[in-house]
Structures are given as structure tokens and as C-alpha cells.
Amino acid sequence: MKNTLFGKWLIGQVLALLVLAPHIKTYTSENTRYSIHWRTSDAFVLIICVLLLGTTLFALYRLAQLLKNNWAKPLINIGFILTLGLSLIAMVSSNTFSNLGPWNHTITTTLFILTFAAILLIMAGKGAKIAGTARTLCLIVSPVLPMLFFQLFTYPEFASELEEYPAPRTSTFKPAAFKPEQQRSGYLFVFDEWSYERTFNNKQLRDDFPNLARLISQADVYHNAHSPHRSTVQSLPRLLFQTGDFCVHANGNMSFRNATGEVTPINKCNNLFKPMNAAGMETFLAGWALPYRTMFGEELDYCYTASLGFLHENGLSFYERIRRNLEEGILITARLVPKPSCLQWRIEQMKSDSPILYAARRTAALHQTVSRIISRTGNVFGVFHYSIPHTPFIYDRNGYNPELPVKFPITDYSTSRTKENRIIRYAGNLRYLDTIIGDLTTKMMDAGTFDNSLIILTSDHSWRTDPDYPENPTWERLTHVPLIIKYPGQQVGKNIDSPISTSELEPLLVNTLVKPASSADSVVASR
Numbered sequence: 245m246k247n248t249l250f251g252k253w254l255i256g257q258v259l260a261l262l263v264l265a266p267h268i269k270t271y272t273s274e275n276t277r278y279s280i281h282w283r284t285s286d287a288f289v290l291i292i293c294v295l296l297l298g299t300t301l302f303a304l305y306r307l308a309q310l311l312k313n314n315w316a317k318p319l320i321n322i323g324f325i326l327t328l329g330l331s332l333i334a335m336v337s338s339n340t341f342s343n344l345g346p347w348n349h350t351i352t353t354t355l356f357i358l359t360f361a362a363i364l365l366i367m368a369g370k371g372a373k374i375a376g377t378a379r380t381l382c383l384i385v386s387p388v389l390p391m392l393f394f395q396l397f398t399y400p401e402f403a404s405e406l407e408e409y410p411a412p413r414t415s416t417f418k419p420a421a422f423k424p425e426q427q428r429s430g431y432l433f434v435f436d437e438w439s440y441e442r443t444f445n446n447k448q449l450r451d452d453f454p455n456l457a458r459l460i461s462q463a464d465v466y467h468n469a470h471s472p473h474r475s476t477v478q479s480l481p482r483l484l485f486q487t488g489d490f491c492v493h494a495n496g497n498m499s500f501r502n503a504t505g506e507v508t509p510i511n512k513c514n515n516l517f518k519p520m521n522a523a524g525m526e527t528f529l530a531g532w533a534l535p536y537r538t539m540f541g542e543e544l545d546y547c548y549t550a551s552l553g554f555l556h557e558n559g560l561s562f563y564e565r566i567r568r569n570l571e572e573g574i575l576i577t578a579r580l581v582p583k584p585s586c587l588q589w590r591i592e593q594m595k596s597d598s599p600i601l602y603a604a605r606r607t608a609a610l611h612q613t614v615s616r617i618i619s620r621t622g623n624v625f626g627v628f629h630y631s632i633p634h635t636p637f638i639y640d641r642n643g644y645n646p647e648l649p650v651k652f653p654i655t656d657y658s659t660s661r662t663k664e665n666r667i668i669r670y671a672g673n674l675r676y677l678d679t680i681i682g683d684l685t686t687k688m689m690d691a692g693t694f695d696n697s698l699i700i701l702t703s704d705h706s707w708r709t710d711p712d713y714p715e716n717p718t719w720e721r722l723t724h725v726p727l728i729i730k731y732p733g734q735q736v737g738k739n740i741d742s743p744i745s746t747s748e749l750e751p752l753l754v755n756t757l758v759k760p761a762s763s764a765d766s767v768v769a770s771r
Contacts, residue, residue, distance in 0.1 A: 329359025531629025
């Protein structure tokens with residue numbers, strides 16, 4: 245079978261699968277499927293990528309065979325062994341199958357030696373048998389292909405996250421729980437990877453944040469606030485469900501596991517939207533990365549969530565999704581193979597600008613949606629998860645700046661120049677965050693909702709790759725986040741040093757928004 249056309253085509257498919265394996269493993273992991281809102285069409289995209297790359301490799305092999313030159317066969321064998329060896333090295337480096345721990349370096353080195361030894365033997369005219377054996381092994385493992393393809397179709401889909409605004413109401417009406425003079429809204433803004441230490445210094449707001457300065461002049465600033473976790477996939481669910489339990493997402497289902505091991509599905513857990521719905525408030529959620537509609541279902545009157553990755557951007561043609569996945573899959577493998585830093589830098593420069601452009605479009609679309617929501621009058625409760633100041637570092641005071649270089653040498657974080665550049669560029673993202681805060685508060689003032697609104701600004705975690713952090717930063721530093729709260733009617737700011745977790749905000753929200761106006765007013769008056 246190895247010498248038949250079908251056998252040679254099948255070997256090409258196995259080789260393509262090995263090349264794309266690190267990308268497929270990452271793309272289909274539980275966390276990634278959860279963050280990109282996996283759809284069945286994604287399975288088709290990945291399968292077509294493997295088939296296209298495999299068929300291309302087979303076509304190149306046939307073309308070299310048809311040349312019938314003396315150098316054609318050795319060249320074919322060298323290309324095959326090199327592709328096979330480097331793909332296996334990339335798979336080991338990325339722990340595609342399992343975490344090899346201390347064996348990782350040893351296995352990688354061994355594969356390097358075997359690969360280049362085989363190439364030297366082929367060049368010396370003695371390696372044809374080695375290449376033949378490798379092809380036979382590819383045929384032996386070829387049944388993995390249909391098994392993988394079948395597995396891709398077993399993954400559950402997530403609910404559609406991009407909805408037209410305004411979305412159809414989930415019920416014909418909500419009870420009028422508030423008198424007109426009691427109407428107030430609540431907005432919780434979560435800015436991803438917002439660092440307290442880069443925003444404040446000795447409890448004083450750093451320079452160049454004029455809009456934030458105006459807001460905190462009439463708001464409470466908590467200087468010892470912490471997020472419930474250092475990663476978004478844990479911190480955001482814990483904040484929204486107001487719990488410290490571990491968030492479990494398995495096969496499309498989400499739940500929380502407490503310290504004793506007891507697991508509770510999310511539809512049986514309390515969350516920030518339940519008391520607001522019970523009080524008759526309109527509920528909105530706009531954000532990115534997490535499958536919020538799947539998490540909250542009909543508890544949200546409106547939900548808008550942008551996918552985490554540019555490979556899953558809304559509105560992409562099927563062809564473009566295939567092209568991006570192929571390009572990204574090949575570059576991931578190229579980046580994973582150990583190489584001199586100068587060559588690694590070159591590969592980084594080959595990366596497409598698509599992720600950068602997508603990040604800019606994602607932020608702009610989200611901000612436009614949030615701006616429309618906060619301009620509504622009535623009893624509104626909204627949670628808004630922005631992707632800034634998280635990487636990529638592509639913003640300045642006025643927003644996306646295409647002139648800013650974004651491709652840092654990823655293997656060179658430790659140099660003083662790279663550290664300085666990253667700090668400067670993160671500060672650029674922070675300045676754009678300040679601009680967004682100014683725009684949001686202006687729109688609320690124009691709509692007449694600012695004074696009577698509860699406004700909370702915080703983050704899901706700190707800047708985890710802050711160059712000034714030690715090699716193993718403490719949990720406290722990774723979770724130390726800004727927490728700024730402006731109550732309805734509040735005019736004077738206040739600094740608060742007592743510790744607080746963002747998973748402990750529900751009593752504040754309920755007392756301010758849900759209880760009768762007299763109770764809510766007493767919250768502010770007592771301060």
C-alpha cells in the first residue's frame with residue numbers, strides 16, 4: 245500500500261496532521277472551545293485544513309517524482325524526514341500529547357539528533373531505507389485520522405453570542421418595581437488585565453489619566469481590592485456568580501466545585517443578574533472571550549460577546565477561516581521548534597496582522613454596543629467586559645494606532661530595552677482605557693443617567709506579564725486590581741484601605757439597586 249497513489253496520499257495526510265497537531269490541540273482544548281464559542285463548522289475548517297495541507301504535500305511529492313532527476317529522490321526523502329522530525333519536535337515542545345516534564349529537553353534533543361543524522365545518511369546515499377521505514381510508520385498510524393475527525397464532531401456547540409441590538413425581549417414585559425423618581429441603573433465595567441500598580445502609585449492616581457481622575461473625585465477607591473483568580477476563565481465566572489469556588493467547564497457544561505468537591509451546575513447558582521431580573525430591571529451583558537449567553541441563558545435581555553481569537557471572527561467567509569487556520573497552524577509549529585533567537589524573531593515577523601486588526605475591530609464594536617446600552621433610560625443593569633488594556637499593545641490616547649510596532653521578540657522579554665518598550669506600550673493601552681472611561685461618563689451625562697447610576701470599574705486580574713514582576717510573582721500581585729465605585733448621588737470621593745474581593749460585590753449591588761430608594765439612599769447617606 246505504501247507504493248500506491250492512495251498510500252502516498254495517506255502518508256501526506258498523516259504528515260499534515262503532525263504539522264498542524266499543536267494548533268489543533270490548542271484550538272480544540274476545553275478552554276479554547278469555551279472562549280471561541282465552538283461551532284460544528286470549526287470541525288469542518290480543521291478537517292479541510294489537514295486535507296488541503298496533506299494533498300499539497302502529496303502533490304509536491306508527485307511533482308518531484310515526475311522530474312526524474314538524480315537529485316529528486318534524495319530531495320524528497322530529506323524534505324519528508326525534515327518535516328516529520330521538526331513536527332515531532334514541535335509536538336514535544338508544546339506537550340501536545342502529555343506533559344513530559346524534565347524529559348522534554350532530552351526527547352527534543354534526541355529527535356534533533358535523529359532527524360539530522362537521517363538527513364546526513366540520505367545525503368550520503370544510505371538513508372533510503374530510513375525514509376521508507378518512516379513512511380511505513382505513518383501508514384500504521386493513519387487510522388488516527390478518521391478517529392480525530394470523528395472526535396471533532398462530538399464537541400458541543402455554544403450558543404450564538406452575537407445578537408442584533410436591541411435583542412427581542414425574553415418576556416412581554418417586566419414588572420414596574422420602581423417609581424419614576426426612584427429609577428436608577430447599575431453598570432459594572434471589567435477591563436481585562438488592568439493593573440492597579442500601573443494606575444496608582446502610593447495610593448495616588450498616576451499622571452495622564454484625566455478622565456479617571458474626574459470620576460474618582462466623586463467615587464470610592466479601594467486600594468486593597470483583589471480579583472478572585474489570576475486568569476479570566478476563572479476570575480470572570482467567579483465575579484459574575486459571586487463565588488470563590490472553582491469554575492469547571494467540561495464538554496460544554498459549566499459548574500462550580502467547592503472545597504469539599506461538591507459540584508453545582510451554573511443554572512442552580514446565584515448570579516448578579518437574578519436579583520436584578522426579579523426587581524424588574526433590564527439586564528445587559530457585553531464582552532469578549534467567554535460564552536456569556538450559554539452561561540446565563542434567558543436571564544439576559546441582551547447579550548453580545550466577541551470571540552477570543554481572530555480565527556473565529558464574526559462574519560469571516562469559510563475560505564478566510566481556512567486560510568487563517570492553515571497559516572496559524574504552520575507558524576505555531578515553526579515557532580515551537582527550538583532555534584536561534586534571530587531566527588525566532590524572523591518567524592515572529594511573518595505573523596499576519598489579522599489578530600491585531602481583529603483586536604482593534606473587536607474593541608471598537610464592543611465600545612459602540614456599550615455606548616448604546618448606557619444611553620438608555622429606565623432601570624438598567626449591565627456588565628461590560630472590555631479587552632483592554634490586555635495585549636496587543638496597539639493603542640494610544642486616541643485609540644488604535646496602526647503605526648505602532650506590535651511584534652516584540654517573544655524570546656527576549658528579559659532585556660532592558662524590551663522591558664521598557666512593553667511598559668511604555670502598556671501605558672498606551674492604559675491611556676486609551678482612560679479615553680474610553682471619559683467617553684462612557686460623557687454619554688451617561690448626556691443621557692441624564694450619570695448622577696443616579698451605580699458605576700463600578702474593576703478588572704479580572706492584574707498585568708500578569710509586568711516586566712517589573714519577579715519570576716514567580718505572588719498571588720496577591722497577580723490579583724491586585726483597581727476597584728472604583730461611584731454610588732448614585734455621590735459627589736465626594738473617598739479612599740478605602742480595607743481588603744475586598746470582587747466576588748463580594750452582590751450585597752452592595754442589591755442594597756443600592758434592588759431595595760427601595762430609601763434604603764439605597766441610606767447607603768450613600770451613611771457614608
